[in-house]
Every structure is written in structure tokens, then in C-alpha cells.
Amino acid sequence: GAVVSQHPSWVICKSGTSVKIECRSLDFQATTMFWYRQFPKQSLMLMATSNEGSKATYEQGVEKDKFLINHASLTLSTLTVTSAHPEDSSFYICSAWLVMNTEAFFGQGTRLTVV
Amino acid sequence: KQEVTQIPAALSVPEGENLVLNCSFTDSAIYNLQWFRQDPGKGLTSLLLIQSSQREQTSGRLNASLDKSSGRSTLYIAASQPGDSATYLCAVNYGGSQGNLIFGKGTKLSVKP
Numbered sequence: 665g666a667v668v669s670q671h672p673s674w675v676i677c678k679s680g681t682s683v684k685i686e687c688r689s690l691d692f693q694a695t696t697m698f699w700y701r702q703f704p705k706q707s708l709m710l711m712a713t714s715n716e717g718s719k720a721t722y723e724q725g726v727e728k729d730k731f732l733i734n735h736a737s738l739t740l741s742t743l744t745v746t747s748a749h750p751e752d753s754s755f756y757i758c759s760a761w762l763v764m765n766t767e768a769f770f771g772q773g774t775r776l777t778v779v
Numbered sequence: 780k781q782e783v784t785q786i787p788a789a790l791s792v793p794e795g796e797n798l799v800l801n802c803s804f805t806d807s808a809i810y811n812l813q814w815f816r817q818d819p820g821k822g823l824t825s826l827l828l829i830q831s832s833q834r835e836q837t838s839g840r841l842n843a844s845l846d847k848s849s850g851r852s853t854l855y856i857a858a859s860q861p862g863d864s865a866t867y868l869c870a871v872n873y874g875g876s877q878g879n880l881i882f883g884k885g886t887k888l889s890v891k892p
Contacts (some may be wrong), residue, residue, distance in 0.1 A: 757823070768880055
């Protein structure tokens with residue numbers, strides 16, 4: 665199947681700093697990518713839809729100024745958590761569609777811990 | 780509201796057993812449905828994709844069925860192995876290539892040797 669690569673797989677940062685997470689589709693182009701957040705023992709919740717060449721669409725309750733999304737190319741979307749706080753600690757995971765059959769492929773996820 | 784429910788939340792079985800995981804969804808106008816596997820602290824691995832026009836898909840020891848009219852899908856795992864231990868997630872796509880997936884909370888499977 666298609667491969668989506670996410671980096672880093674884990675990161676620890678100090679409160680108040682910013683963290684950038686990258687999501688790449690390695691062997692296909694993705695005009696749309698999705699960013700999810702997963703709390704312990706919970707399912708994935710969609711944060712935003714990342715559209716190549718245009719602004720991201722954020723779900724209700726997600727602060728667009730805090731979670732900056734950039735989709736500058738057909739194979740790369742980035743999520744930047746700005747001014748991180750301990751409550752932002754979570755598992756962040758991206759996905760991209762393989763358009764020909766609308767199958768979703770996910771990155772490995774990023775475990776963010778803010779101390 | 781479009782919701783996806785998975786039952787049971789957790790399941791423990793001895794090695795070799797056949798088992799069924801259940802997924803139900805409130806809105807039957809789906810585009811497709813995917814089953815994923817998630818290992819602790821890891822991303823999601825796509826297991827099976829069923830398009831709305833299909834009734835089942837098979838891959839190895841896995842078989843997934845879809846009944847849109849009743850809003851249900853099942854994942855059947857034959858001859859379970861300890862390596863099958865993971866959380867299995869059901870996700871429904873309502874919007875095609877422009878839509879996102881709506882996930883159930885998953886079934887945590889433990890296969891005892």
C-alpha cells in the first residue's frame with residue numbers, strides 16, 4: 665500500500681516553545697491531508713483538513729492560531745503547535761488519501777510531551 | 780449526528796480462536812468503511828477497505844463484511860495468534876476523497892498464547 669511518513673515520532677519540548685510535525689506522502693501525491701489527535705484510550709479526533717495551496721479547514725473547537733497547518737506541496741503537510749502547553753501533550757497523527765480508491769493511509773504518529 | 784460504535788471495547792481470547800469484532804454506524808449513506816489496526820504508541824495500519832457497493836473483503840485470515848441497510852460491519856479474524864493483539868479501529872468515510880474518517884473507539888484485542 666501507499667506510505668505516509670510522519671516525523672518526528674516523539675518529541676519533548678518546554679512549555680511556551682513551538683514544535684513542528686511533518687507528514688509526507690512518499691509514493692503518491694496528496695492534495696488533501698488530515699490531522700488527528702488522540703488522547704489516551706480515546707479514538708482519533710479530526711483536528712483539521714490540510715489542503716495543498718490553500719488554507720486549512722479546522723474543526724470546531726480547534727484553535728487555528730495555535731495549530732498552524734501548512735500544505736506547501738503535494739507530498740508535504742506540516743503541523744506546528746505554537747506556544748505549547750502541557751495540555752497539548754497528546755498523540756498527533758496525519759493521514760492522506762489514495763485518491764484512486766479513497767483509501768486512507770496514516771503516518772506513524774507523533775507523541776508530543778510538553779513539560 | 781454521524782457516530783461509529785464498536786463492541787466490545789476489549790476482548791481477550793486464547794490463541795487459535797476465531798473471533799468477531801463489531802462496528803455500527805448511525806448514518807447508512809457511507810462512501811466506504813475501513814478497518815485499521817493500531818499497536819500501542821503507533822500509527823494506524825490499514826487492514827481492509829470496503830466500498831459502499833461491496834459486501835465483504837478478505838485478506839488472509841481477515842474478513843470484513845458490510846451491511847449498509849443495518850448500519851453494521853464485522854471484522855472476522857480466523858485462527859487468532861498472539862501477534863494479532865492490538866486495538867482494531869473501524870472508520871467510516873462519508874465524504875469520499877474530500878471527506879474525513881469518523882472513527883469508533885476501537886476494540887482492544889488480546890490473544891493469549
